[in-house]
Amino acid sequence: xxxxxxxxxxxxxxxxxxxxxxxxxxxxxxxxxxxxxxxxxxxxxxxxxxxxxxxxxxxxxxxxxxxxxxxxxxxxxxxxxxxxxxxxxxxxxxxxxxxxxxxxxxxxxxxxxxxxxxxxxxxxxxxxxxxxxxxxxxxxxxxxxxxxxxxxxxxxxxxxxxxxxxxxxxxxxxx
Amino acid sequence: xxxxxxxxxxxxxxxxxxxxxxxxxxxxxxxxxxxxxxxxxxxxxxxxxxxxxxxxxxxxxxxxxxxxxxxxxxxxxxxxxxxxxxxxxxxxxxxxxxxxxxxxxxxxxxxxxxxxxxxxxxxxxxxxxxxxxxxxxxxxxxxxxxxxxxxxxxxxxxxxxxxxxxxxxxxxxxxxxxxxxxxxxxxxxxxxxxxxxxxxxxxxxxxxxxxxxxxxxxxxxxxxxxxxxxxxxxxxxxxxxxxxxxxxxxxxxxxxxxxxxxxxxxxxxxxxxxxxxxxxxxxxxxxxxxxxxxxxxxxxxxxxxxxxxxxxxxxxxxxxxxxx
Numbered sequence: 001x002x003x004x005x006x007x008x009x010x011x012x013x014x015x016x017x018x019x020x021x022x023x024x025x026x027x028x029x030x031x032x033x034x035x036x037x038x039x040x041x042x043x044x045x046x047x048x049x050x051x052x053x054x055x056x057x058x059x060x061x062x063x064x065x066x067x068x069x070x071x072x073x074x075x076x077x078x079x080x081x082x083x084x085x086x087x088x089x090x091x092x093x094x095x096x097x098x099x100x101x102x103x104x105x106x107x108x109x110x111x112x113x114x115x116x117x118x119x120x121x122x123x124x125x126x127x128x129x130x131x132x133x134x135x136x137x138x139x140x141x142x143x144x145x146x147x148x149x150x151x152x153x154x155x156x157x158x159x160x161x162x163x164x165x166x167x168x169x170x171x172x173x174x175x
Numbered sequence: 176x177x178x179x180x181x182x183x184x185x186x187x188x189x190x191x192x193x194x195x196x197x198x199x200x201x202x203x204x205x206x207x208x209x210x211x212x213x214x215x216x217x218x219x220x221x222x223x224x225x226x227x228x229x230x231x232x233x234x235x236x237x238x239x240x241x242x243x244x245x246x247x248x249x250x251x252x253x254x255x256x257x258x259x260x261x262x263x264x265x266x267x268x269x270x271x272x273x274x275x276x277x278x279x280x281x282x283x284x285x286x287x288x289x290x291x292x293x294x295x296x297x298x299x300x301x302x303x304x305x306x307x308x309x310x311x312x313x314x315x316x317x318x319x320x321x322x323x324x325x326x327x328x329x330x331x332x333x334x335x336x337x338x339x340x341x342x343x344x345x346x347x348x349x350x351x352x353x354x355x356x357x358x359x360x361x362x363x364x365x366x367x368x369x370x371x372x373x374x375x376x377x378x379x380x381x382x383x384x385x386x387x388x389x390x391x392x393x394x395x396x397x398x399x400x401x402x403x404x405x406x407x408x409x410x411x412x413x414x415x416x417x418x419x420x421x422x423x424x425x426x427x428x429x430x431x432x433x434x435x436x437x438x439x440x441x442x443x444x445x446x447x448x449x450x451x452x453x454x455x456x457x458x459x460x461x462x463x464x465x466x467x468x469x470x471x472x473x474x475x476x477x478x479x480x481x482x483x484x485x486x487x488x489x490x491x492x493x494x495x496x497x498x499x
Binding site (some may be wrong): 013061139140142143144145146147150151152153154156157158159160162163164165166 | 211214215217218219227229237238240241242251252255261262263265270272298308323336338347350362363378396398415416420422423431433439440442444461462464466477479480481
């Protein structure tokens, strides 16, 4: 677990980091730890607020695994500071001020929608016209597969994302 | 519970409602992020087999997929059920593709399994800057209770996503990508699915001996400084990896850079300009993936990703050697 914490803090060189990531892949509990650490960090860093349930669960987990975050951070005490107000929110209105502050600042930083949209005329002009084969022929499915290895969207689709590389339409008939 | 003077109650209630509304959105986002992570983990960690329908434009086809994992590693298979038979089987160290139309079996060796975490936690934390996340309704899909998640893009440089995940396991049951006018760009949905016990390690059937065999690899991809940069990528797309690889079955070096906003990814490939064929500049697409090629004086730039054409083109047009 300590290794995971060090990995997160970027304390390893490239070789060791890769080794740890491979380890991470093989062990479900390490993956969960990895996810939890980031969740904790994000909650603390962005103060986006979290459900009282979430804070509660994190608190419980930290209690059971006191070494988890100990090596490099002061997470437990900070977490306690946050989870208390969160719990109080549910109970009543005692921390309305705190909430108003956090949610308002959050809304302010996130709200500006469509601040950098592409010009509509440009979007309209972008109609695909060429068959795939005209551009790159049979190598395109190699590129697609290479791409999918790193795409979060593909990661969520799992095996199903391969469908694009075996789809029977639009492919070079000479293959 | 704190005791509050009665005369203050109405204003406190109003304040509470106002704060509650703002807070609810944050809560929704946090919950949705946890769901995304759950979906990505489920795809890698569960055993499942089923039939799903893939649709883009007027094109609809069904495929059968299996994912199996045990101590020996992961093994996954996809086979098309409509039209010419195509199969792809992937294990930790190789990819086998079977092309029933042209009677070819291709074996690609890999030196490493995708050593990338399914979703980059660092990127996930930035997701809310570019998408509005919320939980949708619960629906029933392929016999499972599914929780819907909606990711609405905050600008025109990325597609919208609607995802339906199995309430119990987190497995993605249905996924839909939408363009800025709300039209479905691509959709896939399970029509039948088994999760867990009963799913066995997939394999190829016996391969007809007369089929042509092609051998490839090992896959040469290695992280490296390629000397290329994308100068003008849309907001939120950050480089997540940069590597050199050899073009499949050749000694041709290809630079590969991947940019992602946490959900969508765009790959940039740069290779020497082929001498054997004329290369056209142009845009095409495969499902939700837009593909744009652009010849430079002696290089060929290919940019592709599950993002709108404008994103892919803007990136392709700003590919430059570092230092220029």
